[in-house]
Amino acid sequence: MLSEKQLKIVYGLIIYLLFVGVLCYAAFPEKSPDEPVRMMFKVAAGKVLFDHKAHTSELKYGLSCYDCHHHPMDDDSSLVACGDCHHTTEKADGLPENCLECHDADEVEDTEMLKRSDAFHDQCINCHQDFEAGPVACAACHVVL
Amino acid sequence: MNSQKKLIVSHAPFLHIGSGITERNLHIIYAALPALLLGGLFRFGIPAIGVVCLSVSTAMLWELLMNRAMKRPVSVGDGNAALIGLLLAMLLPATAPWWLVITGTFVAIVIGKQIFGGIGGNAFNPVALSVAILMVSWKDYFDFNGMLMNYDPDFIMAYPLATLKNFGVSGIEQYSISDFLLGRQSGGIGATFGIGLLLGGAYLIMRGFIRWEISIAYLAGVFVTALLFNLTDPTRYADPFFHIFTGYTLIGAFFLATEDSSSPVNFIPMLIYGAAGGLMTILIRNIGAYIDGTVLAILVINLINPLLDKIRPKAMGKVV
Numbered sequence: 389m390l391s392e393k394q395l396k397i398v399y400g401l402i403i404y405l406l407f408v409g410v411l412c413y414a415a416f417p418e419k420s421p422d423e424p425v426r427m428m429f430k431v432a433a434g435k436v437l438f439d440h441k442a443h444t445s446e447l448k449y450g451l452s453c454y455d456c457h458h459h460p461m462d463d464d465s466s467l468v469a470c471g472d473c474h475h476t477t478e479k480a481d482g483l484p485e486n487c488l489e490c491h492d493a494d495e496v497e498d499t500e501m502l503k504r505s506d507a508f509h510d511q512c513i514n515c516h517q518d519f520e521a522g523p524v525a526c527a528a529c530h531v532v533l
Numbered sequence: 534m535n536s537q538k539k540l541i542v543s544h545a546p547f548l549h550i551g552s553g554i555t556e557r558n559l560h561i562i563y564a565a566l567p568a569l570l571l572g573g574l575f576r577f578g579i580p581a582i583g584v585v586c587l588s589v590s591t592a593m594l595w596e597l598l599m600n601r602a603m604k605r606p607v608s609v610g611d612g613n614a615a616l617i618g619l620l621l622a623m624l625l626p627a628t629a630p631w632w633l634v635i636t637g638t639f640v641a642i643v644i645g646k647q648i649f650g651g652i653g654g655n656a657f658n659p660v661a662l663s664v665a666i667l668m669v670s671w672k673d674y675f676d677f678n679g680m681l682m683n684y685d686p687d688f689i690m691a692y693p694l695a696t697l698k699n700f701g702v703s704g705i706e707q708y709s710i711s712d713f714l715l716g717r718q719s720g721g722i723g724a725t726f727g728i729g730l731l732l733g734g735a736y737l738i739m740r741g742f743i744r745w746e747i748s749i750a751y752l753a754g755v756f757v758t759a760l761l762f763n764l765t766d767p768t769r770y771a772d773p774f775f776h777i778f779t780g781y782t783l784i785g786a787f788f789l790a791t792e793d794s795s796s797p798v799n800f801i802p803m804l805i806y807g808a809a810g811g812l813m814t815i816l817i818r819n820i821g822a823y824i825d826g827t828v829l830a831i832l833v834i835n836l837i838n839p840l841l842d843k844i845r846p847k848a849m850g851k852v853v
Binding site for chain 2: 402403406409410411413418419424427428435441531533
């Protein structure tokens with residue numbers, strides 16, 4: 389059994405650790421970086437872990453932002469999340485059905501808004517095939533566990 | 534008659550050797566520190582400190598609350614609740630939400646330990662039980678690939694066991710064992726730094742706080758089973774060293790499987806207990822539905838522990 393004094397030290401330790409723990413959670417909430425490192429797309433066919441940094445880093449594939457983030461202007465306005473325009477089958481509320489909802493006809497060539505899954509499949513698989521690098525089979529990206 | 538004096542007991546007062554529950558728990562905490570500090574807090578930063586502090590403090594608070602509720606002596610000072618909280622934090626991802634940590638310590642202390650009557654009464658390892666329940670209930674929070682997306686170290690941050698499970702042996706060629714030993718891998722806060730865990734385990738074995746038979750038999754079980762799978766089909770099953778240094782294997786072998794009240798006490802039972810744990814771990818990883826089977830394997834061997842304890846030396850003489 390501990391003495392009164394030792395017990396007080398233990399209680400003090402509990403309060404101190406609780407304080408530090410709450411402080412870490414409250415004062416340093418997890419923030420996503422402006423440019424993602426890795427991204428996980430959770431879809432019915434199995435989740436996909438996408439290494440965003442490997443695609444943009446000069447040490448790896450060195451792609452330009454605008455190789456994927458296409459937009460009429462090819463400027464900072466292109467650098468939005470893909471899901472801001474390309475909607476999923478389930479969630480389309482508030483998202484544009486057509487490019488012309490935001491852009492004039494002379495700004496865009498193709499006015500059809502692809503679903504997110506179609507946009508990703510076209511983008512990823514076509515690029516991987518063009519460069520003969522990277523996975524193209526379903527199970528090479530989509531995983532169940 | 535045999536005149537040789539084999540056992541001499543003098544009368545009181547006796548001198549206490551100074552060893553006790555508190556000392557034991559403190560030394561296990563010390564042994565966990567290299568893996569926790571160098572492998573976890575240094576690598577994962579402030580979020581990991583938050584998880585560890587919250588886990589240790591709430592584990593002690595649940596213990597205190599249960600002491601009061603059950604009108605038992607205050608046992609929070611013996612360090613066991615702190616140890617359970619620490620080990621639980623070491624298995625969690627650094628970005629675990631606060632409610633997951635508090636639920637985890639509740640399950641470990643209240644359901645895993647106190648409802649069995651407190652220290653020494655638990656049939657299952659409280660930490661393994663808690664992690665298993667959390668993992669089955671909220672599996673996304675134990676998906677280290679999904680949880681540690683914003684960390685950008687200079688090594689491969691894809692969780693090795695998930696890569697193996699999803700992409701087979703061809704996917705794990707990019708990893709190296711030396712990286713695993715140096716803690717350059719994704720995983721739980723305190724489960725990634727191989728050398729730290731080995732040092733902690735060696736210290737506990739040398740000081741006699743854990744039994745080497747359990748740890749070594751567990752690692753041997755993992756090694757032999759993984760080797761047999763690997764020899765059968767090297768294109769599908771990873772080599773044994775990969776399994777030993779990834780996931781929860783090392784922390785399971787030295788810190789979870791060796792927990793007192795849920796492990797056997799005799800030599801042969803300890804060997805069977807450890808080896809069965811290693812076997813189950815690899816069976817779950819290689820042909821089971823989970824990425825890492827360590828905590829589930831430990832719960833299974835906890836379950837067979839009472840049966841194993843029946844293997845014991847026969848009493849001398851005739852017992853009526």
